[in-house]
Amino acid sequence: MARRKKIYEGKAKILYEGPEPGTIVQYFKDDATAFNAEKRDVIEGKGVLNNRLSEFFMTGLGTVGVPTHFLKRLNMREQLVRQVEIIPLEIIVRNLAAGTMAKRLGLEEGEALPRPIVEYCLKDDKLGDPLVSEEHIFAFGWASQQDLDDMVALALRVNDFMSGLMYGVGIKLVDFKIEVGRLWDGDFQRLIVADEISPDSCRLWDIETGQKLDKDVFRRDLGNLADAYTEVARRLGVLPANATPIIKPTLIN
Template structure:
């Protein structure tokens, strides 16, 4: 078997050159980080679960008419995606006060926002992914006003759909992060949803108990990290073969300490 060429390795995924022109193989790792790498560890089976969860959500959004980079899942840890030019922004959609929003404004975590809030962060680990305004984005030419309008419109549609999908299985979508890219087809370019959608980049709370079912369990040393990811997969009906809930040992081992 020919050795694949690695294109990029991030905190949660490794990207390889795809088998078809203008494609990439996205490999989901079990590695977990928080606080821009200040805290790191392993969540056993996370890569398998995130791959399957993201596959389902990307497919559902595609059926809704949202263009994504997803092509197909290759195996339990890999999926084939279109090669896109990533826009260097993290788009965060917030429905409920949590995380940094609560800290920045002294708000009570768990309070529902009167309407969904969209925030933009510049993708830079070295700078700590700073919060930026639309003026920053257009001035530094990370995206033009038309691109931003398209990103915001797609983000709101995605939020509306995912809120309903998760509510149907008893989960509240508190907030989540999206990334977008430019997909070139000849001379034509379109903005498409990229990266992943999983408990790694969503805050998901049980609607009845408010129990956290996402990476906050790792960030805040709450334990039961693997079980939380498995519960999300189970409720979505995609608990993959080979993952045994009873074997999950709890929170993955940490390599060093820190966090936000």
């Protein structure tokens, strides 16, 4: 069997050349990193869970008219996605104060914000993904005003969908980040949600107890990360309702 061509390897995923032009195979690793990869570990089963959860979220977004790069899940660790030109920005939507925003502004973690706040970070691991302003984005040509307007609109639609979905299973969507890609059709482009949406890229808190069900479990040594992700998958119906946290989850198709 011919060896697949690797296009890119990041902290949590590997991208391979897809079977058809304009497609990519996205492979989810078990690696967990925090603090710009200063802290790292391998969490058995994490990649399987993130693959299935990202499929669930991307499929749901598609049903409400939010365009994404997702095509189909191939197996337990891989999914087929559209090849896009990634805009070098992370779009962050914050509903409650947490993480770096709480530290920067001296806010209490969990404090409600007056409205969802959108922030931008430059995608550059070597620089630690620094926070940037709209002025930086336009001056350095990372995106146009129209691009940014479209990206914010996409991010807020994702926020509406994800907030409602999570609230329905007893989870607060504290914040999340997405990446956006350009999909070209000749000279025409459209912007779509790319990369992944998973507990790796969201802050998720239990509504009743405040228990963290996201990567902060790993960042802050609060327990077993696979257990937390398994609980999110169980509540959403991605795992059977009677499932208990397990290292190697059995996922339903």
